[in-house]
Amino acid sequence: MQLNELWFLIVGFLFVGYFVLDGFDFGVGISLPFLGKDDVDRRVLINTIGPVWDLNETWVLVAGASLFAAFPEWYATLFSGFYLPLLLILLALIARGVAFEYRGKGHTIGANETRWKATFDWMIFIGSAVPALLWGVAFANIVGGVPLVHDAETNTTLFTGNLFTLLNPYGLLGGLVTLTLFWTHGLLFITLKTDGEIKERARKLANKVGLVTTLLAATFLVWTLLTHLSAPLFLLQFGLTAIAALSLIAGLFMNYKGREGVAFSLVVVTIITAVGALFAGLFPNVMPSTLDPAASLTIDNARSSDYTLGVMTWVAAIMLPLVLAYQTWTYWVFRKRVSRKSIPATAH
Amino acid sequence: MHGLSAVLMADQTALDLARWQFGLTTVYHFLFVPLTIGMVLLVALMQTAWVRTGDEKFLKMTKLFGKIFLINFAMGVVTGIVQEFQFGMNWSDYSRFVGDIFGAPLAMEGLLAFFFEATFIGLWIFGWNRLPKKIHLATIWMTVLGVWLSAYFILAANSFMQNPVGFEINEAKNRAELTDIGAVLTNIVALNQFPHTITASIMFSGAVMVAVAAYHLKRNQHVASMYPSLRFGLWTTLIGGAGTVLSGDGLGLAMVQTQPMKMAAAEALYNTTNSASFSIFTWGTPDGKSELFSIRIPNLLSFLSTHTWDGEVEGLRNLNAEYIAKYGAETGLTDFMPTLWITYWAFRWMIGLGVLVALVALVGLWLTRKGNITLPKWTWNVAIWSAPLPLLAISIGWMFTEMGRQPWIVFRLMPTASGVSPGVGAFEVMVSLIAFTAIYAVLAVVEFKLLLSAVKAGPVDEQEHDAESELLPVAY
Numbered sequence: 001m002q003l004n005e006l007w008f009l010i011v012g013f014l015f016v017g018y019f020v021l022d023g024f025d026f027g028v029g030i031s032l033p034f035l036g037k038d039d040v041d042r043r044v045l046i047n048t049i050g051p052v053w054d055l056n057e058t059w060v061l062v063a064g065a066s067l068f069a070a071f072p073e074w075y076a077t078l079f080s081g082f083y084l085p086l087l088l089i090l091l092a093l094i095a096r097g098v099a100f101e102y103r104g105k106g107h108t109i110g111a112n113e114t115r116w117k118a119t120f121d122w123m124i125f126i127g128s129a130v131p132a133l134l135w136g137v138a139f140a141n142i143v144g145g146v147p148l149v150h151d152a153e154t155n156t157t158l159f160t161g162n163l164f165t166l167l168n169p170y171g172l173l174g175g176l177v178t179l180t181l182f183w184t185h186g187l188l189f190i191t192l193k194t195d196g197e198i199k200e201r202a203r204k205l206a207n208k209v210g211l212v213t214t215l216l217a218a219t220f221l222v223w224t225l226l227t228h229l230s231a232p233l234f235l236l237q238f239g240l241t242a243i244a245a246l247s248l249i250a251g252l253f254m255n256y257k258g259r260e261g262v263a264f265s266l267v268v269v270t271i272i273t274a275v276g277a278l279f280a281g282l283f284p285n286v287m288p289s290t291l292d293p294a295a296s297l298t299i300d301n302a303r304s305s306d307y308t309l310g311v312m313t314w315v316a317a318i319m320l321p322l323v324l325a326y327q328t329w330t331y332w333v334f335r336k337r338v339s340r341k342s343i344p345a346t347a348h
Numbered sequence: 349m350h351g352l353s354a355v356l357m358a359d360q361t362a363l364d365l366a367r368w369q370f371g372l373t374t375v376y377h378f379l380f381v382p383l384t385i386g387m388v389l390l391v392a393l394m395q396t397a398w399v400r401t402g403d404e405k406f407l408k409m410t411k412l413f414g415k416i417f418l419i420n421f422a423m424g425v426v427t428g429i430v431q432e433f434q435f436g437m438n439w440s441d442y443s444r445f446v447g448d449i450f451g452a453p454l455a456m457e458g459l460l461a462f463f464f465e466a467t468f469i470g471l472w473i474f475g476w477n478r479l480p481k482k483i484h485l486a487t488i489w490m491t492v493l494g495v496w497l498s499a500y501f502i503l504a505a506n507s508f509m510q511n512p513v514g515f516e517i518n519e520a521k522n523r524a525e526l527t528d529i530g531a532v533l534t535n536i537v538a539l540n541q542f543p544h545t546i547t548a549s550i551m552f553s554g555a556v557m558v559a560v561a562a563y564h565l566k567r568n569q570h571v572a573s574m575y576p577s578l579r580f581g582l583w584t585t586l587i588g589g590a591g592t593v594l595s596g597d598g599l600g601l602a603m604v605q606t607q608p609m610k611m612a613a614a615e616a617l618y619n620t621t622n623s624a625s626f627s628i629f630t631w632g633t634p635d636g637k638s639e640l641f642s643i644r645i646p647n648l649l650s651f652l653s654t655h656t657w658d659g660e661v662e663g664l665r666n667l668n669a670e671y672i673a674k675y676g677a678e679t680g681l682t683d684f685m686p687t688l689w690i691t692y693w694a695f696r697w698m699i700g701l702g703v704l705v706a707l708v709a710l711v712g713l714w715l716t717r718k719g720n721i722t723l724p725k726w727t728w729n730v731a732i733w734s735a736p737l738p739l740l741a742i743s744i745g746w747m748f749t750e751m752g753r754q755p756w757i758v759f760r761l762m763p764t765a766s767g768v769s770p771g772v773g774a775f776e777v778m779v780s781l782i783a784f785t786a787i788y789a790v791l792a793v794v795e796f797k798l799l800l801s802a803v804k805a806g807p808v809d810e811q812e813h814d815a816e817s818e819l820l821p822v823a824y
Contacts, residue, residue, distance in 0.1 A: 051474040054425060055466035062458035064432055069455035072447020072523075079436025079443075080769035086437060087780045090430055091787060097426040098791060101419070108801040155522045156444060158771045304448045305518070305525045312455060319459040330467050333478060 003309035004299045007070035008286070010316055012279040014066055018059035019135070019178075020185075020271050025053045027186010029096060029128025030179075032121055035190065035201050042121060043343050046100065048193040051334045053100065055327060057093065069312055073157060073302035074286045081146065081159025082138055085166060089131045096127025132182040133175040140174025141166050143224065143278050148289035148296065157287075157297055170223065177220045180213040181274070185267050188251070191260040195339040203255060206263075210252040217270075218245060221277065228281040240277035244270045361774040363765055366438040369781045371750075373430050375743055376788050380424035381499075382742050385546060386553025387417040388495050390584060392488045399485050405573040408807035409580075412573075413557065415802050418473065423795055425466075430784065438777060442757055442767030449515050449526040450505055453533070457501035465494030500542050507538035509758050510749070511606035524761065537606055540599040547591030548702070548745070552738035554584030555705055558712065559735035560803050565721050566728035573807045575721060582712045585738075589706030596699075597652070604653040604661075607759060609671070609684065610752035612664045613691035615649050619663040624649035628696065664688075671760075679763045686754045694748035701741035708734045 028049050036042035049056075068075040079086060099120040106116030147160045187206035191199050221241045228234060251266030282288075286302050289295040303309065391414045398406035432454065435443050443450070468490040475484050514531030515524045526532065561578035564570045604611045617624060626648035632639040650659040664685055671684035712731060715723060753759055757767040 051470040055463065055470055057429075058458075058462045058466040061429060061432055061462055062455070064436075065451065065454040065458040068432075068436065068443065068447055069451030072444055072451055075436045075447060075451070076440035076443040076769075079433060080438075080440035080772050083437055083769075083772055083776050084779070086433055087776075087783065090433055091783055093429055094426045094787060094791075097422060098794075101422040102794060102798065105798055105801075108805065109797045156441065156770065160771070304451065307529075308448050308452055308526045311526070311529045312452060315456055315459055319463075323459070323463045326467055327463070330471055333471060334474060 003306060003313060004070075004303040005284075006313065007066075007303070007309055008279070008283060008299050010320075011063065011067050011070060012276065013320075014059060014063035015139075015279075016272050016275045018056075018063050019182075019275055020268055021056035021059055022053070023132075023178075023182040023271055024186045024189035025049045025056050026128040026132040026182040027184065027188075028190060029124045029186070030132065030183045031186055031190060031202065031205070032125050032128075034205060035198055036121075039117060040340050040343050041198055042117075043104075044194055044198060044338050044340060045190065046103075046124070047338045047343070048190060050100075052330065054097075055330065057097070066312070066316075070304055070309060071286055071297075071299070071302040072304060074297055077148065077157050077159055077287060077297060077302075078142070081148075081161070082141070082166065084163045085134045085138055089134050092127045092130035092134075094127075095123040096131075099123035099127060129179065133179045135175075136178030137166060137171045137175035139178075139275075139278060140171045140220070141168075142287055143282050144168075144170045144174075144227070145288040145290040145296075147291050148287060149291060150289075150295035157289075157295060160291075170220075173216065173220050173223070177213070177216045180209055180216055181267075181271065184210045184213045184252075185264075185271065188255060188260060188264040188267055191255070192264045193337055195337050198340075199260075203258070203260065206255050207252065210248075210255065214245075214248055214252065217248065217274065221245065221274065224278065224281055231281055231283070233280040233283050237277045237280035240273040240280055244273040244277060247273065359768075359774055362772060362777050363768045365774055365777040365781055366768050366772075367764070369438060369777060369784065370434060371747075372781070372788070373427065373434065373784055374750075375746065376792075377424065377427040377431055378743065378746060379739065380420050380427065382545075382549035382552045382739060383420045383556060384417070384424045385495055385499055385549035386551070386584075386588070387413060387420070387556070388488070388492050389550060390553055390557065390580070391417055392485075392492050394580075395485055395488055399481055405576060408570075408573040409577050412560070412802075412807045413577075416556070416560070416799060418469075419795070419798050419802060421469065423791065427788070437780075438769055438772065439757070439767045440769040440771070442762065445523050445762055445767070446508070446512075446515075446758060447523070449512075449524055449532060450508060452526060452529060453501045453505040453508075457498050457505075461494050461498035461501060465491050465498060468494060496546065499545060500538070503541045503545060504533050504535060504538040507535040507541055508532055509756075510753060511535055511537045511602075512758050512761050524758075536602045537599075540595065540602045543595035544592065544599045547588050547595050548738065548742050549588075551585055551588030551592055551702070551705070552735075552742060554581045554586075554588050554709070555735045555738050557581030558585060558709070559732045562728045562731035563803060564806050566725060566732075568721075570806050571721065575716075575719065578716060578721075579713075582709045582716070585709035586706060586713065589702060589709065589738075592702055593706075600652050601655065607753070608662045609664070609667045610686070610691070610749075611653055612662055612667060613686045613688055613752055614695040614748070615661075616688045616692045617649065617661060617663050618665050620660060620666050621663060622650065622660050623647050623658040624653070624661040626652065630692070675760065679766075681755055681763060684755060686752050691748055691752045694744045694751070698741045698745040698748060701737045701744070705734050705737045705741075 028045055032042055032045055036045055064075070067078075103117050103120035103124070106113050147165060148157050149160055150157050184206055187202045187209060190202040191206065194202065221244065225234075225238060225241055228237060231237065247266045247269040251263045251270060254260075254266060255263035284299050285296050286299055287297040289297075304312075391410055394406050394413065395410040397403070398410055435450075468487045471479065472484065472487040472491060475487060479487065512524070513535050514526060514528035516527050517523075518525045557577055558581035561574040561581055564574040565578060600611065615624070615626060616630070623646070625644040625646045627639075627642045627644045630639050630642040647657040649661055651657055653659060653661045668684050672682065675684070676682065708730060712727075715727065755763055755765070757764040
């Protein structure tokens with residue numbers, strides 16, 4: 001395996017990690033207005049992800065930085081090209097992050113507590129729904145291709161579209177898929193992490209949202225397959241898509257049966273394989289051009305030098321197993337369910 | 349709107365807006381960073397003292413300053429994401445040109461430090477009742493390690509912009525490529541910038557601690573935990589201040605060696621001079637080219653630049669002529685001087701504010717020796733109002749460092765104007781600048797109010813928490 005192929009895999013792994021982990025954070029945030037009947041409910045929901053949302057969000061920073069280090073052309077073209085969607089994601093992530101921190105502290109500065117909390121609950125909802133939607137739009141557009149041109153004189157690739165270029169049917173469908181998939185994922189996470197009535201409400205809602213997710217995801221993944229029939233990794237893409245579909249259906253069935261642990265694990269498999277299928281369809285491109293195949297960014301023309309990739313491979317080889325180990329330990333420490341009884345009268 | 353025409357016509361408005369945006373978001377981000385870097389160490393030390401002695405006052409101190417640390421930490425995290433995305437969004441040609449080098453420390457920061465600090469800070473916040481005492485203590489020390497490592501990598505990345513090392517130009521790909529990661533990570537600027545940043549952050553955190561303690565001691569309340577906090581804060585401020593001076597001296601020498609133009613700009617020294625003096629204050633003609641009045645310390649600039657009293661300090665005119673000859677044709681630039689009134693005054697305010705607060709700490713240590721807290725009110729007010737000054741000095745120091753690097757984005761390698769995103773128009777940058785300014789302004793107000801209320805509430809009696817100890821740790 002070439003170093004740039006390895007790094008395509010590592011970048012894919014980091015984004016998969018991000019979507020699996022922050023995916024359920026987004027789902028919990030989106031569920032807030034649907035499942036939280038009162039403030040205690042909402043605090044139960046928020047505290048299911050309390051100790052981990054920050055480290056889950058960190059995955060996108062690491063994924064972005066690794067993209068920068070391993071494929072600078074990809075990073076530069078993608079981030080400057082998808083300017084406004086990324087801006088919205090940034091604003092949403094800021095809003096969500098501070099809302100978690102601030103919502104319980106209104107009384108300390110004499111704010112009207114009901115209005116204060118309602119404001120930040122909305123920020124959590126919007127701050128979760130917007131990235132859940134826009135990451136799908138962004139990735140669908142990466143895979144589906146965007147108008148790129150190559151300027152021979154400066155040897156740079158340039159995105160020539162705008163915001164509306166990205167809001168095409170395929171991109172929007174991709175957005176709806178991640179939105180509903182992360183929502184389902186979050187609902188299953190809630191069934192796994194809570195007890196009593198709220199758990200039951202989450203389970204029932206997951207049945208419904210899961211059904212919509214299945215329809216949207218199936219359409220999207222089949223569409224992706226049909227447009228990548230001649231892709232070099234088509235068989236892999238096809239296999240991953242099949243696993244994604246089967247595990248999603250099986251996961252929803254298990255949820256229906258009340259086996260939340262299995263259901264959650266199966267949807268994790270769905271996210272891993274669905275994102276894997278997208279990356280498989282993309283390979284060896286990293287940003288295909290819809291205007292001129294020669295202007296497509298690939299793992300060859302977007303890559304860093306052998307030396308840089310070699311150094312980074314050492315760092316990743318040592319750090320990624322460690323990262324996985326201590327993050328697993330964190331989830332072990334906070335494995336207990338959160339219930340209404342575990343919410344103290346006042347936040348500290 | 350977009351397309352190749354944008355490459356050929358450098359969009360001056362978009363460039364200016366992108367620079368404003370980088371300045372605004374970076375200065376804002378760095379308002380929260382120093383307290384994170386410094387306070388995490390102080391909290392770890394206080395918690396260690398508690399675990400070792402079992403003394404209740406240390407636990408109170410740990411919890412109070414831990415709370416202040418966390419309110420501040422959250423802002424550092426959310427504003428930090430913007431920083432990483434911004435290189436690609438607004439400075440894509442910069443990212444293309446140096447990404448092979450610059451991306452590596454950023455990715456290392458992520459893999460080695462960000463995961464580490466995010467994980468262990470979560471364990472620390474929520475682990476109070478769930479982890480054994482010593483393991484819980486270890487999580488805050490792990491956080492210290494993560495935060496400091498993170499600082500090192502990002503400073504190494506910044507140092508490459510000040511003093512590019514360990515690379516070669518790949519003509520075929522039209523970019524700079526990494527050839528020696530060791531050289532990038534042991535860049536002389538990074539080696540000096542890191543201790544300077546750490547010590548200045550510790551100084552600021554000490555000053556915040558002093559202010560919190562002074563607020564309560566002025567009201568004669570919580571004396572049992574606030575007096576030791578005061579002494580600890582004063583010593584921290586003084587030691588951090590001394591460290592800042594020493595490391596700043598090292599950084600100055602590195603700067604003369606790597607960016608002589610910046611040192612000349614710090615003094616607005618036009619002509620190369622032996623035994624150069626350092627002016628504390630200058631009043632000049634509006635164009636800044638000749639001075640009307642100044643207070644000077646003889647030979648000091650020579651000493652700061654060379655560690656000899658009569659050393660030669662290169663002047664702006666010589667350097668500018670040299671750079672024009674060397675880089676003028678290639679870059680199309682006709683002037684390589686940074687904006688002098690900014691570099692000149694920034695350098696003075698940075699040093700002046702830092703020294704002033706160190707002196708306040710020294711006097712404070714003397715006044716409050718042997719348990720004395722019966723002091724006139726105004727002395728407590730001085731202690732309180734000194735707290736923001738080191739932060740101001742740090743911000744100004746960064747403005748000096750970054751504006752002193754202009755007109756280069758990577759010194760002697762890439763002009764700032766060449767780094768901006770070719771496909772991003774002024775409209776988009778304007779929209780994001782307005783959005784960031786608005787949201788940052790609102791958050792600043794809320795953040796400040798929350799910090800203030802945490803300070804005023806003071807240390808909490810630990811009995812109040814006992815009722816919760818059987819429950820899951822929930823923070824939200």
